[in-house]
Amino acid sequence: MSAATGTQPGPLTRADLAAATGADVREAVRAGRWTRATHGLARGRVQANLAIVPEAYAYDFLLFAQRNPKPCPIIEVTDTGDPEPRHCAPGADIRTDLPGYRVFRDGRMVEERRDIKDLWRRDHVAFLVGCSNSMDEVLESAGIPQRHLEQEDGRISVYTSSIPCRPAGRLHGPVVVTMRPIPAHRVEDAYAITRRYPLAHGAPVHVGPAAEIGIPDLSKVEWGRFNPLRDGEVPVFWACGVTPQAIAIAAGVPEMITHAAGHMFVTDLQLAETRS
C-alpha cells in the first residue's frame, strides 16, 4: 500500500484515497477498510461499472455493448470463469474488490452484497464498462462545476430515457442517462471535452429539455439524487453505465450481477491515456 493509505488497519477517509492508486483502493476495499461510493478515489484512474452474466449470455452482452458504445464502452471482458481483470487491473479479484454488488435474477434486483465470493461460478463472464465518475474529474479540471459532488455522497441524478438501445440477441431496453446542470456558456466546452473520452461515455446524448428524451419531471430520479438546476444552467445528459441494469430488467435476464450504485471497480488505467 502507498504511504497515503498507511500500514495501520482501520477505516479510511475519502481524502486518504484521493491520490491512491487503483491497486490501493482495491486492497482497501478487499480489507473492508473502504465500503462506500468510489467517486473521488484514485483520481486520474478509470473507474468501471460491472456486469457479470453467465457465458450463455456473454455473446449477446458483448454484441449489445458493441452496438451501444455510449452507454456501454467496454474496458475489459474477463475470460470465462476467471475473476481477474488481467488487462486493466492485474492481481485484482472482481468478486471482492468492489465495495458493493447487486444481484438481479429474472429481471428483478433481489439482493445487495459486500462480496460475491460464494456466487461466482466457472461459467461467469465479467464485463467492465466505462463510468462517468471518470468524467467528473475531466470536467472539474476544466472548471465546469459538478453539482452532485458538492455533497459528500456524490450522488448524481440518473434517469431512464426514452432513447432506445440498439437491441442484440435477447437484450433490449432504454438508454439510462445521468444529468449534470451545466452553466449555459460552458455547455459547448463540456461537449468538446467529454467527446474525447469514449471510455467515460463520450459526448452527451442530449442537451436541454428533459421531456424530449422521455423524462417528464427532473425532480423524480430513478437512481441517485435530484441535483437542482440554478439560474443560467442547462440540463446536460450523458449515457450511463447503469444501462446494463435497465437491460437486465427490461429483458428479464435470468442472472446479472452488477456493482451497487456508485460503488465502482477502480482500475489501474490512466484516464489521460484513454483520451482519443
Place this chain on the structure above:
Amino acid sequence: MSAATGTQPGPLTRADLAAATGADVREAVRAGRWTRATHGLARGRVQANLAIVPEAYAYDFLLFAQRNPKPCPIIEVTDTGDPEPRHCAPGADIRTDLPGYRVFRDGRMVEERRDIKDLWRRDHVAFLVGCSNSMDEVLESAGIPQRHLEQEDGRISVYTSSIPCRPAGRLHGPVVVTMRPIPAHRVEDAYAITRRYPLAHGAPVHVGPAAEIGIPDLSKVEWGRFNPLRDGEVPVFWACGVTPQAIAIAAGVPEMITHAAGHMFVTDLQLAETRS
C-alpha cells in the same frame, strides 16, 4: 444508380465509381459490373474487411476484436443468419456485394469465389472490420504520398509481424501489418492524422526497422506487393484487417469466409464522421 455510373449496363472504370455512393458500388458489384479491388471507389466512405464465422465462433471472434481494436476495429456485426448489415449499409447483401471472397476451412484457404450465396447458412455471423483503404484517402488529402496507389492495382505491402494479438477463447495469432513508405519529415503528421481514425486502424503500430517486428526482409511480402522505399523514406506499419485471416490459419478455425485481398465491402458510412 447515380449519374456517375449511368443506366447502361457494362463494365465500369475506377474513375466512374470514384465519386459513387457506397450503395452505387455495391449495386455495381452485385450486377457484375465491378469485379476488381475497391481502393479509390466511393471516396469518403468507410470500406470494410469481412470475416464470416459460424455462431459457435462468434463470441470468441467478437471478444478477439474487442481485445485487438487496432487490427480488428468492428464496424458492424450482423444478426445471426441475417446477411444484411442494417447499420452501415441498409439494403446490402453480404453474400453478393463484395467483388471477391475467400473461404478458409480448418485453417487453410481452400477457395476464392465471386459470391457466397450457396455457402451462407442460418448460423453465420458476418463481422465487418475497418480497412486501411479508408486511411489512404486521409493521408493523400494531407499531401502524404501513397506509393501503392501509384499503380492501378493499388496493392499495398502486407506482412505477418511478430507482434502477438491478445488471445480470446480459441483464437490467437499475430498482428498482420501494412507498410507504407513515408517521407521522414511527414511521419509525425501521418501518426497524428491516422490516430484520429480508429475505424481505419488508427495510429501506426511500428515506425522504422522492420526487423524489430519480426520482418527480416521487406521485399518478401506475405500479401500484396513490395512497394520499395525511396531516399529519405521510413517504413511505417499499421495494423491490418487481414489479421482475421492470419488468425483463421494460426488457430485452425473450422470455417471462416473473408473478402479476397483488396476486394472490400463498401459501406454507406462517411469516413469523416468516424473521426475521433
